[in-house]
Amino acid sequence: EVQLVQSGAEVKKPGESLKISCKGSGYSFTSYWIGWVRQMPGKGLEWMGIIYPGDSDTRYSPSFQGQVTISADKSISTAYLQWSSLKASDTAMYYCARHIVAGPLEYDAFDIWGQGTMVTVSS
Amino acid sequence: EIVMTQSPATLSVSPGERATLSCRASQSVSSNLAWYQQKPGQAPRLLIYGASTRATGIPARFSGSGSGTEFTLTISSLQSEDFAVYYCQQYNNWPPREMYTFGQGTKLEIK
Numbered sequence: 223e224v225q226l227v228q229s230g231a232e233v234k235k236p237g238e239s240l241k242i243s244c245k246g247s248g249y250s251f252t253s254y255w256i257g258w259v260r261q262m263p264g265k266g267l268e269w270m271g272i273i274y275p276g277d278s279d280t281r282y283s284p285s286f287q288g289q290v291t292i293s294a295d296k297s298i299s300t301a302y303l304q305w306s307s308l309k310a311s312d313t314a315m316y317y318c319a320r321h322i323v324a325g326p327l328e329y330d331a332f333d334i335w336g337q338g339t340m341v342t343v344s345s
Numbered sequence: 346e347i348v349m350t351q352s353p354a355t356l357s358v359s360p361g362e363r364a365t366l367s368c369r370a371s372q373s374v375s376s377n378l379a380w381y382q383q384k385p386g387q388a389p390r391l392l393i394y395g396a397s398t399r400a401t402g403i404p405a406r407f408s409g410s411g412s413g414t415e416f417t418l419t420i421s422s423l424q425s426e427d428f429a430v431y432y433c434q435q436y437n438n439w440p441p442r443e444m445y446t447f448g449q450g451t452k453l454e455i456k
Contacts, residue, residue: 257445259389267381267389267432269445283444284346317388329395330436330445331379335388 224248226256226318226336233342234308241304242339244318251299252276255321257332258292258303262314272321273301308343315340347371349433351448357456360423366451368416368433376412377436383450384429392431393418420453428455 229243244256257272271282275294282292294301301318316339319332348371358364368378376396381389391400393409396416406421420427433448 259447266450267383267434267447269434269447272445319389322394325395325398327376327395329377329379329398331391331394331400331434332381332389332445333391333394333400335390338388 224320224334226320226334228316228318228336228339231340231342233344235345236308236310236343238308238343239304239306240308240341241302242316242341244301244303244336246299246301246320249320252296256294256301257319257321258290258301259317259319259332260286260314261317261338267317270303270316275299275301308341310343310345312341313343346444347374347435347437347446349435349446349448351431351433351451353451354449355452355454357454358423359456360425362423362456364420364423364427364453366418366420366431366453368411368418368448370414370416370435373413374435374437378409378411378416379434379436380407380409380418381432381434382427382429383432389432423453425455428453 227245255272255274258270260268270286271292273280273292275296291304318336320334322333350369352367378396380393383389397409408419430450430452432450
């Protein structure tokens with residue numbers, strides 16, 4: 223079964239650092255980009271960035287550039303999202319998702335999603 | 346940055362009826378548009394990619410149409426499990442930064 227399994231919920235204080243993970247299985251992890259998506263409480267989906275685990279090529283949304291770091295360890299089929307100094311406004315559910323290029327005209331989409339990691343930042 | 350605008354914000358429809366959800370792009374995205382369904386407490390699920398191709402396992406009552414800047418997701422006969430929030434998403438790689446922009450979502454609720 224193709225799946226992405228994310229690390230568990232986190233409760234942190236402002237200023238603390240955090241690294242959450244997303245482990246892929248059931249497919250060639252190094253052959254697909256992995257994206258990260260934020261969902262603040264009661265709000266919509268926001269694309270944060272994407273990484274190609276095969277060579278760690280990484281792209282960021284302008285809204286998140288410099289705010290988070292996306293990385294991957296292909297030896298253990300795991301992608302990461304990390305913060306060096308959390309803020310209360312980072313409180314959200316974070317999803318990882320596998321990016322595909324599908325169909326004869328090679329359209330883009332995210333076909334497999336992790337279950338989400340809830341991050342709560344509060345003093 | 347391409348902005349995706351979904352309408353309406355909330356749509357009330359009775360089970361068995363048809364639902365039509367709209368998504369508009371601020372500039373052309375060709376047919377590089379996907380639709381996702383999200384139920385409370387769950388991750389999003391891919392329904393449609395390439396504006397009109399159903400993803401694996403998606404029932405035929407879901408259909409997508411459109412190209413350029415105007416897109417539609419139609420659910421032909423609503424089932425109880427279809428009441429959820431629906432998001433459109435576009436991909437573009439120009440200006441020189443890949444972007445995957447989501448719409449703000451349409452909540453489909455039982456009338």
